[in-house]
Amino acid sequence: MVTAALKGGVGKTTTSVYLAALASSNRRSVTLVDSDPQASAAEWVEHATDDRFQRIDVVEAPTERLLTRALDRTASDGVVIVDTPPAHERLLAKALSRANVVVVPTRVGGIETSRVEAVLDIVPASTPRGLVICSARTFTRSYQDALATWSKAGVPVWGSAPERVAITAGPTAPLSSDGLDAYRRVWRRAQTAARSA
Ligand SMILES: Nc1ncnc2c1ncn2[C@@H]1O[C@H](COP(=O)(O)OP(=O)(O)OP(=O)(O)O)[C@@H](O)[C@H]1O
Numbered sequence: 001m002v003t004a005a006l007k008g009g010v011g012k013t014t015t016s017v018y019l020a021a022l023a024s025s026n027r028r029s030v031t032l033v034d035s036d037p038q039a040s041a042a043e044w045v046e047h048a049t050d051d052r053f054q055r056i057d058v059v060e061a062p063t064e065r066l067l068t069r070a071l072d073r074t075a076s077d078g079v080v081i082v083d084t085p086p087a088h089e090r091l092l093a094k095a096l097s098r099a100n101v102v103v104v105p106t107r108v109g110g111i112e113t114s115r116v117e118a119v120l121d122i123v124p125a126s127t128p129r130g131l132v133i134c135s136a137r138t139f140t141r142s143y144q145d146a147l148a149t150w151s152k153a154g155v156p157v158w159g160s161a162p163e164r165v166a167i168t169a170g171p172t173a174p175l176s177s178d179g180l181d182a183y184r185r186v187w188r189r190a191q192t193a194a195r196s197a
């Protein structure tokens, strides 16, 4: 599973970390591959106190070579989640070429649509993909408009992570229960899409 966006700060790392935490609550082996040189996902998992993080293997792979090596080495029976860096299209393309399912974090707002489309363009045609709307204010008109736009474009929205202070706090706060609920839904829908591909 690859968490992909070309734009920075949309919620890739948050999404990767929540999905890894959920995956590790019900699977044997979870590897979180951090291909962002900033290593924010790796740091989050290292510093978090939540039990859900205990069994996650973190591999830092900030270059194409290291990413390829990391993906070649990961166990085929486990879950592998790749967090990607912003604005590194070659690395992103490499990760996407190996993905069985792609989660594209986005936010509400006009320009976001074209940014998501730029990512969807480099996802291999047969690979299932879906959006997660991050830091969503689900009660707003602009959020409803965004849902309508994606529905019209035929791009599935697998979930929306509501805007929460506990989510912004990263490893310094426990995982948000609203965040976990939202990402659980994303996780299920991504698994269903991957299975039926
Ligand atoms: N549901 C949410 N509620 C509140 N804040 C959020 C939520 N999701 C993400 N954020 C915040 O938005 C910011 C960007 O999120 P994140 O670091 O996950 O994005 P990113 O795409 O990985 O960024 P980068 O491109 O820098 O790697 C962070 O401060 C994060 O805490």
Ligand SMILES: [Mg+2]
Residues within 6 Å of the ligand: 012, 013, 014, 036, 040, 041, 084
């Ligand atoms: Mg990040």
